Amino acid sequence: MAKVLVVDDSASMRQMVAFTLKQAGHEVTEGRDGNDGLGKAQGTKADLVITDVNMPGMDGLQLTRELRKLGDYKFTPILVLTTEAGPEKKQEGKAAGATGWLVKPFDPDQLMNTVNRVLR
Amino acid sequence: MSIDMAQFVDAFLEESFEGLERMETELLALDGGDPETLNTIFRCAHSIKGGAGTFGFGAISEFTHGVETLLDRMRNGEQEAAPETVNLLLRAVDILRAQLHAARDGGEADAAEVAEVRTLIEAHLDDAAPAAGVPNAPANGGSGGDTASDSSGGGGNGPRGWRIQFRPHADLMRTGNDPLRMFEVLEELGRLTVHCETDRLPDSAEAFDPEDCYLAWTLELEGDATRDQIEEVFEWVEDECDLVIDPLEAAPVAPDESSAPEPGADGATPARPETAAKGSGGSARGAESSSMRVNTGKIDALIDMVGELVITQSMLTDISEQLEEDPSQMEAQIERLRTGLAELERNTRELQESVMSIRMVPIAQVFNRFPRLVHDISAQLGKQIELTLKGEATEIDKTVMEHLGDPLVHLVRNAVDHGIELPEARAAAGKPETGQVTLEAFHRGGNVVIEIRDDGKGMDADRILAKARDAGIVGPNQQLDRHETLQLVFEPGLSTADQVSDLSGRGVGMDVVKKNIRGLGGNVELESEPGKGSRLTIRLPLTLSIMDGQLLKIGDETFVIPLIAIVESLQTLPESVKQAFGKLPLYRLRDEYIPIVDLAAMFGRAEPSPLPEQALLVVAEADDQRVALRVDDLLGQQQVVIKTLETNFRKVPGTAGATILGDGQVALILDVAGIARMAAGRDTRAA
Amino acid sequence: MANDATQSIHDPATAGQDQYLTFILAEEEYGVDILRVQEIKGWERPTPLPNTPDYIRGVINVRGMIVPIIDMRLRFGMEPMEYGPTTVVIMLRVINDDRERVMGVVVDAVSEVYSIGADDLQPAPDFSTRIGIDFVRGLATVDEKMILMLDIDTLLGPGLIASEDAIAEGAPA
Numbered sequence: 001m002a003k004v005l006v007v008d009d010s011a012s013m014r015q016m017v018a019f020t021l022k023q024a025g026h027e028v029t030e031g032r033d034g035n036d037g038l039g040k041a042q043g044t045k046a047d048l049v050i051t052d053v054n055m056p057g058m059d060g061l062q063l064t065r066e067l068r069k070l071g072d073y074k075f076t077p078i079l080v081l082t083t084e085a086g087p088e089k090k091q092e093g094k095a096a097g098a099t100g101w102l103v104k105p106f107d108p109d110q111l112m113n114t115v116n117r118v119l120r
Numbered sequence: 121m122s123i124d125m126a127q128f129v130d131a132f133l134e135e136s137f138e139g140l141e142r143m144e145t146e147l148l149a150l151d152g153g154d155p156e157t158l159n160t161i162f163r164c165a166h167s168i169k170g171g172a173g174t175f176g177f178g179a180i181s182e183f184t185h186g187v188e189t190l191l192d193r194m195r196n197g198e199q200e201a202a203p204e205t206v207n208l209l210l211r212a213v214d215i216l217r218a219q220l221h222a223a224r225d226g227g228e229a230d231a232a233e234v235a236e237v238r239t240l241i242e243a244h245l246d247d248a249a250p251a252a253g254v255p256n257a258p259a260n261g262g263s264g265g266d267t268a269s270d271s272s273g274g275g276g277n278g279p280r281g282w283r284i285q286f287r288p289h290a291d292l293m294r295t296g297n298d299p300l301r302m303f304e305v306l307e308e309l310g311r312l313t314v315h316c317e318t319d320r321l322p323d324s325a326e327a328f329d330p331e332d333c334y335l336a337w338t339l340e341l342e343g344d345a346t347r348d349q350i351e352e353v354f355e356w357v358e359d360e361c362d363l364v365i366d367p368l369e370a371a372p373v374a375p376d377e378s379s380a381p382e383p384g385a386d387g388a389t390p391a392r393p394e395t396a397a398k399g400s401g402g403s404a405r406g407a408e409s410s411s412m413r414v415n416t417g418k419i420d421a422l423i424d425m426v427g428e429l430v431i432t433q434s435m436l437t438d439i440s441e442q443l444e445e446d447p448s449q450m451e452a453q454i455e456r457l458r459t460g461l462a463e464l465e466r467n468t469r470e471l472q473e474s475v476m477s478i479r480m481v482p483i484a485q486v487f488n489r490f491p492r493l494v495h496d497i498s499a500q501l502g503k504q505i506e507l508t509l510k511g512e513a514t515e516i517d518k519t520v521m522e523h524l525g526d527p528l529v530h531l532v533r534n535a536v537d538h539g540i541e542l543p544e545a546r547a548a549a550g551k552p553e554t555g556q557v558t559l560e561a562f563h564r565g566g567n568v569v570i571e572i573r574d575d576g577k578g579m580d581a582d583r584i585l586a587k588a589r590d591a592g593i594v595g596p597n598q599q600l601d602r603h604e605t606l607q608l609v610f611e612p613g614l615s616t617a618d619q620v621s622d623l624s625g626r627g628v629g630m631d632v633v634k635k636n637i638r639g640l641g642g643n644v645e646l647e648s649e650p651g652k653g654s655r656l657t658i659r660l661p662l663t664l665s666i667m668d669g670q671l672l673k674i675g676d677e678t679f680v681i682p683l684i685a686i687v688e689s690l691q692t693l694p695e696s697v698k699q700a701f702g703k704l705p706l707y708r709l710r711d712e713y714i715p716i717v718d719l720a721a722m723f724g725r726a727e728p729s730p731l732p733e734q735a736l737l738v739v740a741e742a743d744d745q746r747v748a749l750r751v752d753d754l755l756g757q758q759q760v761v762i763k764t765l766e767t768n769f770r771k772v773p774g775t776a777g778a779t780i781l782g783d784g785q786v787a788l789i790l791d792v793a794g795i796a797r798m799a800a801g802r803d804t805r806a807a
Numbered sequence: 808m809a810n811d812a813t814q815s816i817h818d819p820a821t822a823g824q825d826q827y828l829t830f831i832l833a834e835e836e837y838g839v840d841i842l843r844v845q846e847i848k849g850w851e852r853p854t855p856l857p858n859t860p861d862y863i864r865g866v867i868n869v870r871g872m873i874v875p876i877i878d879m880r881l882r883f884g885m886e887p888m889e890y891g892p893t894t895v896v897i898m899l900r901v902i903n904d905d906r907e908r909v910m911g912v913v914v915d916a917v918s919e920v921y922s923i924g925a926d927d928l929q930p931a932p933d934f935s936t937r938i939g940i941d942f943v944r945g946l947a948t949v950d951e952k953m954i955l956m957l958d959i960d961t962l963l964g965p966g967l968i969a970s971e972d973a974i975a976e977g978a979p980a
Contacts, residue, residue: 010167012132016174020123054166068294074331077296083170083188091359099296100356105173105181108123117305117353118296677854723857765856765866768908769875774857780868786854 002119003027005046007037007063008081009055013104017050017081020108021115034058038066041073048119049078050102053093061096068097077118125175132171133224134413137217139164141488144213148491153194153201161209162191168216180219183234186241187212193245205244210492211237279367281310281342282350287317287362290332297357299337305353310343340368412518414478422474429467436460472759476666479519483561483568484512486525490532490559497536504543504553505536510560516568520640520660524570527633527644531572531656532559534630539576539654549651551575563662567642567684570658579648581605606646610634641776643743643793665762669779669789671755672738675720678787680760680779685792687739687746689754697731705731707739707748714739714748715799719790722798723774742793745800749790762789774798824922827947829954830897830914833885837914838921838947838956843900845909847917850894864913869898876911877963888915901963910963921954923947928956 004026008014018028029044031037033055041049049067053060060080067073077099082089093101102114143164146157165188173181187209193199215237218229284306288299306312317336322328341350347365354363439460443453487509498505516524540546540555547553558573581602588594588608600608612631637644642660661667669680696708697716705716716737720726737748760779765772776791827838853865853876862881866873876896880888888894896911928945942962947954 009163010132010171011135012128012171013167013174015131016123016125016128019128023123052170054163056160056163075293075296075298077298081170083166083173094295094356094359097295104170107125107174118298118301723855724859725855725857763871763873765873765875768873768910769856769866772856772859778854778866778873780871780873784868786866786868786873788854788856 001025001027002047003029003044004115005029005031005037005041005044005049005051007031007034007040007049007051007055007060009033009052013052013081016108017111020111023108024112024115026119034060034063034066037063041067042070045072046076048115049073049076050081050115051078052081053089061092061098064093064096064098079114079118129175129223132175133220136168136171136220139168140213140217140220144210144492145488147206147209147213148495150201150206153197155195155197158191158195158201162188162195165191177219177223179229179234180216180223183212183215183219183238186238186245187216190241190244199244208237208240208244212241281340281368282345282347283364283366283368284339284341284350285336285362285364285366286339286354287336288333288357289360289362290329290334292333292357292360294331295356295360297360299333299335302353302357303337303339306339306341306345306350309345309349309353310341313340313342315339342368412481418474418478422471422478425467425471425474429464429471432460432463432467436464469759472666477515479517480515480662481518481521482512483514483516483521483524483570484509486521486528487512487559487561489525489529493529493532494536494557497533498540501537502542503536503540503555505540505555505557508556508558508560510558511562514561514563514568516561516660517662517665520568520662523636523640524660527636527658528559528570528572530629530633531658532557535572535574535576535654535656539574539578541577545577549577564659568660568662570660572656572658573653575653578650578652578654579606579609579646580650581648584608603647606648609646610644666759667762667789668757669760670738670757671781671787672749672751672790673753673755674749674751675725677725678755678781678785679719680787680789681738681740681749681792682776682789683757685740685742687741689736689738689751692731692733692735692737694733707737709739709748712746714746715796716748716750717795717799718750719795722795740790740792740795742791742796745793745796747792747796747799749795760787760789824924827921827923827954827956828897829918829921830879830895831916831918832879832883832914833888836918836952836954837879838923838954839897839899839959841920843959845898845900848896848898848911849892850890850896850913867911869909869911872909874898874909874911876913877967878913880913880915882962882967899959899963902960903964908963912963921947921949923949923956931955 004021006014006017006021006028007030008017009032014030014032018030021028029040029046031040031051034051035058037049037051038058049064051060051063055063058066064078064080067076067078078097080093080098080101081104082093082101083104090101099118100114102111106114143161146161146164150157150161165184169181169184169188172178172184190199190205190209194201194205199205215229215234219234221227222229286299292299303312303314315338317338318334320334320336322334328334347367350365351358354361436457439453439457442449490509491507494505494507535557540557541549541551543553546555556573556575558571560571560573562569585594585600585605585608588605588611589596593608593611594600609630610633634644637658637660640660642658644656644658646654646656648654668683670683670686672679672681690709692707698706698708698713700706706713707716708714716731718728718731721728731750736751736754738751738754739746739748741747762777763779764777765775772788774791774794776789776794778786778788781787826841828841828844829836829838831837848869851867853867855865856863856875862878864876864878866875868874878887880886890913893916894913895915895917896913897917898909898911901908901910928947931943931946942958944956944958947956
């Protein structure tokens with residue numbers, strides 16, 4: 001069981017991701033946007049962060065940069081959710097310090113397969 | 121894993137409808153392409169696209185893709201936010217709304233229109249960007265890789281495996297990637313042999329940065345994993361490492377049993393569950409559910425209060441136990457009991473307020489539709505109109521709000537259609553060509569007030585009066601002042617528009633507006649000045665189900681009067697009591713004569729009785745009319761739950777419903793406005 | 808007026824028969840469809856309503872619901888009675904225009920429950936116009952007693968509760 005922080009401004013996406021992870025036995029904290037997610041991340045040490053890219057306030061890329069600055073999150077896997085399959089977006093994510101990405105739409109199985117690549 | 125995606129669909133639809141509203145509002149406010157606004161609009165489309173794909177609405181996701189791409193170009197400055205582009209996006213919003221409705225209620229959006237708008241969007245994209253060729257179907261990313269692979273098929277004479285030379289750059293681990301985890305995934309694809317190369321390790325401890333990656337590996341993966349599957353494992357780090365993947369020479373021996381292919385498969389070829397694969401997962405959904413979104417802060421407050429309630433309850437339980445054990449402590453315990461009950465009362469009240477606040481929603485939910493409405497109508501009429509919304513955060517009961525939409529639409533349409541003049545007419549009148557319409561909400565007292573103001577041509581009271589006389593609404597000799605005349609527009613059958621307009625008809629419906637608002641316990645008033653504009657003021661109760669009441673005794677009966685209606689209560693001074701027509705008592709309060717109402721007589725409960733020397737009067741006001749109610753006693757004030765008499769009976773003039781008092785008795789709630797009308801003899805039943 | 812409401816009774820003994828609860832008014836017996844009887848309560852003083860006919864005694868609280876109380880003697884123009892401990896209020900479900908209302912009727916006493924076939928009901932004779940007969944479903948004879956079977960949807964229908972005031976106030980239908 002791992003602690004996962006899920007950050008997405010879309011409640012339905014957040015619920016789906018959180019529900020799927022909980023079904024798999026993980027403990028999930030939810031963030032409504034980048035700022036909220038950063039606050040939540042500081043509150044507890046998550047083993048994995050999954051964040052949407054496009055969010056109001058602080059977006060997912062900025063959140064990733066901010067998290068990498070924190071000692072606790074230097075090496076924590078951070079997965080970004082993106083609808084853009086193009087290489088630039090992925091590159092931007094990588095440049096911000098993201099571990100990898102997950103392209104929307106995805107289903108629970110794809111989510112778990114991806115999550116299992118970074119969680120032990 | 122089988123997870124029923126249907127459970128998230130409600131949330132998705134709800135937030136998508138909100139997103140569309142937001143898009144619409146922002147598109148209308150989009151002035152020349154402010155990047156922040158464009159960002160917001162983009163995000164809305166983006167969320168809808170992502171969610172639609174995930175929750176099984178392929179058509180919506182596909183349609184949104186073009187919209188999103190267009191918006192992305194716009195926010196990157198690659199495409200201009202020209203008016204026709206904005207209008208196209210507004211049409212796209214309509215389509216999406218129709219598609220979402222179809223997803224929710226079953227049915228289908230108009231396919232021809234969807235196709236048309238989609239083609240237009242694609243044409244827009246082609247025009248603007250040299251870098252065309254945006255795929256219409258989002259690529260399938262993540263681990264859902266394509267299983268059709270290169271040279272290595274499933275069984276045949278493919279390579280017996282792969283040699284992977286993997287030299288991570290020093291900063292690979294700084295993105296949270298971990299070579300060991302990747303090897304674990306590879307291990308699931310076949311038999312893995314790992315050789316570690318340490319040649320890059322620094323010589324001295326000082327030069328060693330524990331956060332850097334110095335190691336490199338050569339891996340051999342035996343089995344029938346495909347190149348794609350391996351590349352996918354390294355997908356996230358392809359720019360942070362040197363990676364060479366070569367096939368191992370074809371095996372000279374028959375495939376080893378230990379390298380049986382099966383265990384690897386499930387790591388990379390997910391079986392897509394039905395829910396995500398089907399394009400129209402929402403068609404079986406039922407009718408609209410009556411759910412509402414509630415701010416979590418309100419729920420937290422509620423939980424806190426329930427906590428306090430539990431504490432109070434245990435305190436009261438403790439007191440009763442103490443009393444049982446030691447009755448001699450009666451007096452001290454009664455004191456505690458009183459404290460406990462006071463606490464309980466406070467808890468109950470706060471809990472009630474909290475619960476009621478859950479029903480309160482910002483009026484923005486109604487206001488938001490108006491920018492689009494005004495935009496469309498003014499375009500249709502060739503008018504220039506700037507709509508200003510104020511006080512959108514003002515909260516109002518959800519039920520009140522739901523019934524407010526139609527009357528407001530009517531009034532705003534009237535303002536645009538009949539109020540604001542054409543630009544030439546405005547210029548001729550020395551006014552700016554752009555007309556102003558303002559929609560404002562605010563709280564005043566226990567009411568929500570909504571004003572609709574315009575700086576249009578105003579209303580001609582003389583013409584209204586003439587028409588009302590023609591229509592027989594006003595008698596030939598009946599005199600009305602200007603304010604009273606203007607209120608005639610709410611009378612059934614009075615037309616005020618110069619010409620028939622297909623937008624708001626011939627003043628038809630103002631009576632319906634008034635009736636609807638009265639039905640919500642509110643009222644509406646018109647003020648207008650020719651040439652300068654009009655102002656419609658709607659007053660509505662905050663909530664329909666609870667109010668602060670003053671309990672009164674009249675004769676044997678207890679009545680409740682809304683606290684908000686009470687101006688003051690007083691003992692009569694004999695010299696201030698006057699008579700009109702020998703039978704209508706008036707009370708002179710400062711400079712005003714107020715009719716004294718003998719409620720028992722008015723309600724047909726007793727013969728009219730002369731006013732005693734020293735009477736108790738409650739002066740109450742509603743609809744700008746005042747009455748002085750004769751009461752026998754003022755009892756306490758309390759919050760009362762309003763129950764309608766119409767459930768099992770009918771509306772009873774002079775009452776605004778009933779409530780149940782602490783002793784279980786029913787008390788009628790007085791309708792001050794109705795009583796004032798009855799007192800004035802304007803109601804069918806005179807006092 | 809159809810008696811659909813009773814068709815769910817499958818007991819062969821009562822098949823094709825309706826059950827009526829009867830009550831007494833000034834020694835006369837009246838019956839109402841028992842399926843419409845919600846409960847029977849003792850008399851309690853209602854809160855009077857303004858400007859309503861005298862047979863509408865007012866409203867009472869029945870588990871949080873405001874229910875009007877109709878005095879049947881007054882409705883039928885009979886001698887008023889003294890309300891006492893034996894005075895009974897029958898709570899009836901009245902259905903009009905797909906809307907169900909609960910109303911209480913004050914009667915002298917509750918009498919019996921009878922099963923009566925539709926064939927055993929005789930049409931009511933032409934009463935004086937003082938009381939319309941459209942709310943009489945028919946007459947039944949049991950043990951030489953005459954029982955007037957009432958159609959409560961008509962008796963307690965819109966005609967009873969409507970008032971010009973309600974229309975003037977623009978009350979929703």
